[in-house]
Amino acid sequence: MIVRYEVFDEDYIPDEILFRDSQMNRIAFCLKPAEHGSRPVNMLCLGPPATGKTTVMRYMVTHAMESLKGIYVNCQIHQTKQQIFFKIFENLYGYVPPPGISFQKLYSSILKKGVERGEILFVVLDDINLLPEKLMNEVIYLLLKGHEELMGFKVGISCISTDSKISAQFDSKIVSVFHPEEILFPVYDLEEMYEILKKRAETGIIGGKVAEDALYLIAEKSFEYLDLRFGINLLKTSVMAADRKGKDVVAVEDVEEVIEDSRSVFFRKMISALSGDEIDVLLHIYTSESRFTGDIYREMKTKMGYTKFFKILRKLEDLRLIDTAVRYEKGLRRYVVRKFKSDDVIRAVDEYAKRSL
Numbered sequence: 497m498i499v500r501y502e503v504f505d506e507d508y509i510p511d512e513i514l515f516r517d518s519q520m521n522r523i524a525f526c527l528k529p530a531e532h533g534s535r536p537v538n539m540l541c542l543g544p545p546a547t548g549k550t551t552v553m554r555y556m557v558t559h560a561m562e563s564l565k566g567i568y569v570n571c572q573i574h575q576t577k578q579q580i581f582f583k584i585f586e587n588l589y590g591y592v593p594p595p596g597i598s599f600q601k602l603y604s605s606i607l608k609k610g611v612e613r614g615e616i617l618f619v620v621l622d623d624i625n626l627l628p629e630k631l632m633n634e635v636i637y638l639l640l641k642g643h644e645e646l647m648g649f650k651v652g653i654s655c656i657s658t659d660s661k662i663s664a665q666f667d668s669k670i671v672s673v674f675h676p677e678e679i680l681f682p683v684y685d686l687e688e689m690y691e692i693l694k695k696r697a698e699t700g701i702i703g704g705k706v707a708e709d710a711l712y713l714i715a716e717k718s719f720e721y722l723d724l725r726f727g728i729n730l731l732k733t734s735v736m737a738a739d740r741k742g743k744d745v746v747a748v749e750d751v752e753e754v755i756e757d758s759r760s761v762f763f764r765k766m767i768s769a770l771s772g773d774e775i776d777v778l779l780h781i782y783t784s785e786s787r788f789t790g791d792i793y794r795e796m797k798t799k800m801g802y803t804k805f806f807k808i809l810r811k812l813e814d815l816r817l818i819d820t821a822v823r824y825e826k827g828l829r830r831y832v833v834r835k836f837k838s839d840d841v842i843r844a845v846d847e848y849a850k851r852s853l
């Protein structure tokens with residue numbers, strides 16, 4: 497078999513995106529005003545990791561109408577005001593701005609080019625929740641007030657966030673001008689994951705295939721971790737294992753051979769996205785007997801304050817490392833549900849700590 501390995505890469509954009517019709521229709525609808533020369537409706541895409549937010553937005557940007565200049569900025573990579581506007585400049589001009597350029601000059605060059613080209617800009621700010629709150633607000637504000645600086649400048653913004661409560665961090669300066677349309681990306685169910693993985697396997701493998709039961713096993717594992725990204729990676733490594741042996745059909749045994757490695761890479765990656773305090777809370781949840789958030793907070797209170805603790809809980813929940821729910825027991829009480837086996841998490845934290853020594 498011939499394998500097109502790029503099809504299994506993180507940044508591969510499929511020709512056909514499954515199960516996201518309603519989101520894509522709503523995005524297209526928000527972009528529609530650009531057809532008539534006005535700026536698109538601003539958007540806020542919310543959802544847990546690996547729910548297709550980046551893929552869908554990048555797809556929409558590439559397939560957007562001609563009058564719209566789509567610019568994609570990944571805030572995980574571009575983490576300062578300078579870097580973000582450098583990226584926008586580069587997209588518009590086709591080259592990087594001269595070193596030492598002042599921010600004011602950079603900013604006005606962007607506005608000028610936007611107006612000159614007679615295009616409407618559509619800026620996607622991906623993973624915006626990874627920016628410090630103040631910076632996030634400043635970037636949105638600078639873009640949205642562009643038309644006050646230079647008449648005729650038109651821009652629409654789409655922010656993408658895994659933090660479902662991000663809009664609570666929008667400050668008063670921007671809420672008066674920024675009323676984004678919220679577009680939600682729910683987690684895929686088992687059936688959906690299976691279909692997406694199947695399609696990916698068909699596209700990526702020529703003259704061979706993944707056996708039905710092997711594919712199902714991959715989908716199941718993917719669903720167990722609620723993470724399609726894990727499934728696609730497991731698919732890739734399973735295909736590699738079969739390819740190495742010169743096989744044309746990827747079988748269950750090929751999946752089983754690589755699953756342990758895949759799992760530890762997956763956990764390690766997840767944990768490397770956490771700060772020290774966040775790892776502390778995670779470990780505590782996975783080792784303590786306590787389930788109610790109030791009790792857990794009390795046990796951790798010498799280490800951190802109330803606001804910080806609950807902020808971390810929310811982040812862990814957004815990353816799907818835990819769930820929280822409410823139960824009636826002498827009043828309403830919030831409790832934590834573990835998403836993984838304790839051993840898996842403890843082992844991953846151990847391995848991560850060893851590696852970073």
Ligand SMILES: Nc1ncnc2c1ncn2[C@@H]1O[C@H](COP(=O)(O)OP(=O)(O)O)[C@@H](O)[C@H]1O
Nearest residue numbers: 506513514545546547548549550551692724725
């Ligand atoms: N509906 C879909 N159809 C096909 N592939 C998808 C779909 N949704 C997500 N993927 C794939 O899953 C992985 C994670 O998607 P991504 O868009 O990066 O998620 P997010 O940005 O929400 O974290 C990517 O490899 C992407 O190609």
Ligand SMILES: [Mg+2]
Nearest residue numbers: 549550551622
């Ligand atoms: Mg993403």
